[in-house]
Amino acid sequence: MASDPGPAISVLQLRIALRGLSPPVWRRFLVPEHLTLGQLHHVIQVVMGWADEHLHTFSIRGRRYGEAHEGILQFCTVANELPLTAFHLREHEGFVYVYDFNAWWRHEIRMERRLLRHQPGQLPRCVAGCGPCPPEDMGGIERYLEARDEHSEYEFVD
Template sequence: MSFDPQPAISVLQLRISVRGLSPPAWRRVLVPEHLMLAQLHKVIQVVMGWTDEHLHQFTIRGRRYGEAHDGVLQFSTVANELTLAAFSLREHEGFIYVYDFNAWWRHDVRVERRMLRPRPCRLPRCVAGCGPCPPEDIGGIDQYLESRGERSEYEFLDWLESLREGPIVLDDLRDEVDQWLVWLDRRFDRRTANERLPQILA
């Protein structure tokens, strides 16, 4: 009996980084080249840690691509009509992904490698990354950096020490703890991201 392997597929290794953050927040992902731009948007949302509450757009070779919505910014082409393969992206070529038009979180997306992989491979997949993603609705880069300074680990220790100085109101304490957790528990978890990624192509 002859063995007839399935054809390999073209895979892109992308590096996605949020511009202006220090320390940086970036992710490295493997995606099939036949992935739709709308699906790439979902990949970025998952691996960066956003929750897809705002509008977005891609800018590739000077043209904008995004979702069509009545009464909002119109795009050159809708993102669910094009795949990455339609652009024949070269290695080291980059493009821009913007999330939340008020905060204007600008992501630099760069093609690091192009490769062939056997078809039964688990894609998309995050293979590396570093740095926490800003919380939703924090504002732009300046507001984020200011709030991050106010919610550092040292400030948290000072806040814990202040609890010893007076009576504690449990309801107020619960709200304050929730706000601290938003900032203190923002580590990048690659395993969690990879558990969610298969749902994008399901």
């Protein structure tokens, strides 16, 4: 007798790319579609190698998800708890994630495809990627490129 695989869950295959770098820095990862924006932020921190030391924001369909508190941008509780399912993302649709407002690390996120899985395995999961992420507090793309060019022996750990 076959075992019941249980209900299928919707899994999104996302690709995130850090803009402005050559060679490119990108990751492909799988997340359950019911993940919240706050949870997605934490997944991005892990797959991109950031340390979650700075503010961030998402821009989806021209709307920024965060709110001002005492002159800084932070997630409001509602945005933090807003699930990806609320956006009904279409295949190949993209949105923006900015991390560290001083350095302005701009990431393009693309929803590559939606999968229905009865046994999704361990999620979230990074399944592919290329290039080491710049170190935390590097000072942005220009400073990163200068340091890389000036110190070719400078190691950026993957």
